[in-house]
Amino acid sequence: MVAGFCCAADAQEVSSLTVRHAGIETLLDVLACVESNNDPNAVGIGPGPGPLSDPSAYWEDGTRLLGVNWPYREAFNPDKARCVVRAYLLHHGANKTIADMARIHNGGPSGHRRRSTLCYAQRVSQLLAQKVEASRL
Numbered sequence: 001m002v003a004g005f006c007c008a009a010d011a012q013e014v015s016s017l018t019v020r021h022a023g024i025e026t027l028l029d030v031l032a033c034v035e036s037n038n039d040p041n042a043v044g045i046g047p048g049p050g051p052l053s054d055p056s057a058y059w060e061d062g063t064r065l066l067g068v069n070w071p072y073r074e075a076f077n078p079d080k081a082r083c084v085v086r087a088y089l090l091h092h093g094a095n096k097t098i099a100d101m102a103r104i105h106n107g108g109p110s111g112h113r114r115r116s117t118l119c120y121a122q123r124v125s126q127l128l129a130q131k132v133e134a135s136r137l
Contacts, residue, residue, distance in 0.1 A: 030127045062088040099125050
């Protein structure tokens with residue numbers, strides 16, 4: 001759960017944003033904002049954005065999907081972390097909504113089915129909606 005954020009989200013409201021409305025790069029920008037407020041010096045527990053119970057498993061899976069052999073210490077390199085998160089989400093979130101991808105990021109490959117990821121996805125969806133609306137102005 002995002003600090004200071006409480007929700008009573010239902011799955012349909014959270015699933016409202018799709019790849020048609022916001023692409024993967026926009027999602028990655030918003031995830032970075034949610035996780036660290038885009039602070040490159042923020043100390044986290046995962047590969048760039050992602051409050052995961054086992055961040056090294058996320059990293060290992062993402063680097064495997066990328067076909068690279070980056071050690072986990074590289075997870076704190078923002079460019080490499082973004083590549084890993086992108087690969088992870090495009091693989092595990094294929095044919096899913098952006099909200100589902102946020103839930104996968106937050107809760108692992110089956111995170112889009114976990115109720116515990118709904119609040120996180122709602123926060124991401126709200127920020128995505130703001131970003132999409134701002135880009136239309």
